[in-house]
Amino acid sequence: MTRNIRHAAVFCALLLVALVVNAARVQIVQKPEYDDNPANRRPDIARYQQPRGDILVGGGAVTGSRDTGEHLRFERTYADGPMYAPITGFASQAYGTTLLEHAEDGLLSGADPMLAPLPLWNDVTGAHNPGGDVVTTIHGAAQRAAFEGLGGRKGAVAAIEPATGRVLALVSTPSYDPQLLSGNSAAATRTWKRLNADPDKPMLNRAVSRTYPPGSTFKVVTAAAALEAGVIRDLDAPTRSPDPYTLPGTRTKLTNEADGCRNASLREAFEWSCNTVFAKLGVDVGVRGMTAMAEAFGFNDDGLRVPFPVARSTFDTSVDRAQLGLSSIGQYNTRATPLQMATVAAAVAGGGQVRSPYLVERTLRAGGSLVAAAGSRPSREVMRPSTAALLKELMTGVVDKGTGAKAAIPGATVGGKTGTAQHGVGNSGTPYAWFISWARGAGDIEPKVAVAVVVEGTASDRQGVSGGGLAAPIARAVMEAVLGG
Template sequence: MNKPLRRVSAFCLALVLVLMVWATWIQGAKASDYREDPHNPRVNIAKYSAPLGNILVDGQPITGSAATSSSLTYKRTYKDGPLYAPVTGFSSQIFGSTQLESLYGDLLGGSDSRLQNPADTLLHERPKGGDVATTIDAKVQKAGYEALGDKTGAAIALDPATGRILGMVSTPSYDPGKFAGSSTADQKAWQSLTNDAGQPNLNRALRQPLPPGSTFKLVVAAAALENGLYSSVDQPTTSPDPYTLPNTRTQLTNESASAPCENATIRTALQYSCNTVFAKMAVDLGKDKVRAQAEKFGFNDATMDVPVRATKSVYPKDMDQAQTALSGIGQFDDQATPLQMAMVASAIANGGDLKAPQLVDKLTDGGGNTVQQNDPKTYRTAMSSRTAAQLRSAMETVVDKGTGSNAKIDGVTVGGKTGTAQHGVDNSGTPYAWFVSYADDGKGHQVAVAVMVEDGHAARNEVSGNGLAAPIAKAMMQAALS
């Protein structure tokens, strides 16, 4: 064979070898990637070829599957879709999936390896989809949803002893069943949802951080007690009224000129929500100590999974003393989700032991056998049991004699803290109303709740944590303890 032919032959052989290696790599190493690629139509065809497993509340399905006439044989259905949308997310034949529908898509669709048995493997059959049992209490969820009504906001309830999320509500909400299929009507429903200025598909309980206002004073109070700045909630503080912000001529005042805020104790300062006391307290502690305490509650944690990822709540780092003072009353650049503030109340209620919040109790296969059980876990020790007891006592005063009276429940011990956070340039927008609380029935049952109302359709001078948010918290606490 002459030299040119040998070169051509060698080149062709090399091409064949490259092709064989490429084909082997595609069919072997990359096969699972292509199988799971959402742009591969076979993925959706396989996923919707049989009924999906279900998401459960109180052991009952709040999802289902309905037969269609398309190549995607089944589509997802939802029971009480708007009520549970913040919990389930959505599963759409066209627009993908979110939240629990997305995180447990393999289990619900039957492709999770934990569902495989030898017979399925041998016959190359897809197992029946498994179920996701949530920690949600239907009574608590419904109470929060109905109490929020047409307000824009969110509410979340936790079991302090376990971290179980008993209710997670966000309004306005949406019906995920309206765009679960692939019809023209489904596409129009999706377009309407995404164009809605009210952002119904935003889970405000987990993913809407806003200034927490005076509810953040609980964090500052915990820092003061933990760091020995004050020995108890009944020791007088060093707090002028009004308080001039450090290195400025700006005077910080209190909501009520008649409130006994000058040199008030922490108990009295929480009862009357004295800005001057906690602004001065934050400066006396220093930003680093306040931030350390905030982070024990979960602030600045960008990996908060319940298992749905929650947006990070922020206590800022780079502040001067005047900014530190404002941060001490939940303003400046403080940002908190309702989940975060519920965690603050939960840690106080549970003696300082903060349990990791969790939305899923267990995962089961198609036959109801447990494949994963989620047991309670401690997130962090947020404070000493003594500090927690002191704060509970002061929060109970807030409800019994102070700004949180609308949260009272007969025969139940309730502690709370109101908050009204400034909104807009120079507080030009309607303020946000907050309420964080816990309730204890004295029989071993507790619940911690945080409520945030962005827009309660109330006149500006009528916006308050006690007026708008406390009744919502009360409804959820009553449902949890009923």
């Protein structure tokens, strides 16, 4: 009898061990398979069972959460959704996440292991942490000035603090309200279909995800290359540039919108945006020198994240001399995001040093304790300080007595460069109006803000599309907002 009891006990123990092993297999080994199974709604239910952490601008939340009382309990809400959509993106129960909502999803949803009180605590206890908060670098008044300045036009604005790389404004229009996508209702589905079918592409982040021909704003890069290479040594010396300029190896004659560009000095050519002078300078510098300078500014870098990815701005390295001439005035295959062109202005404002732009200042736990901080970003030298000083002088001249007069701010020092970029076959596309700039307040030691604005013209106002007319006033409003605190 005792032996039978002993055998039964051993058998029960083996069954218990088998049960434990099977449970471990299901919960650990097969967990990813079950989590990824479309029929398993438990991860989604758990994900939306608590409020999501917030994205903050200037100490205030621009996001929130609404209790629906349903299985997927909490939906995302947005304050000033269209204005901040190019920063926040959306967090949708049906369509996932984008931009900051995606890049910081682990922290905002509470899934990030950094939020746990102890390592592996959540794995052992099954607990779920409250979502953390993301503090952005955005300057609320500058963001609003950019958004309202663009109004109903297609375009984008990017603003950077030159000394740190902090992104102060990031706007793209037309925009959309991300709150309309938060739930999984029929209304959210209709909104999704409408936004994706809209030819104006309101969900496209034109500030970081679209590249444009930068036109004459790229002449800042060409001027820097010419000064660094020693092709130009005196801002006021004649450049021996013909008008028109025949592109090397072709019969194509490049002309100017302005008069007086023949043999103009670099200062005069910069103030009045002489295509012939800068095309010839680019050819004189050569492909290697122009490529080195463009890449020093950040062109051809496909690894930039802020923390979401930024589209690669390009300078073609396999061009002949005629194509190089066009590339040097921001045409041919030269393309840039507004954030890249704000970085160009920031490098000049920063004395030849530039720091990579970033959008997240710090992340916090639900109670306010620090998870991580951005810290100081390493700088890289784009050009010699003496070259940057000369470019500051040139850009100041554009605003004081050139094509960028509408960006002037009383009591402040403002430097800028206008651009009207042609595109399409035979330049048939509606031009883009560009303006890049920086500003230093009367009481500031160094410039506080660098801005890039691009406005997409329309067929009806084709003749009125100009960087000085359309884009410069928007840049001025953004710079005033930052200088005003």
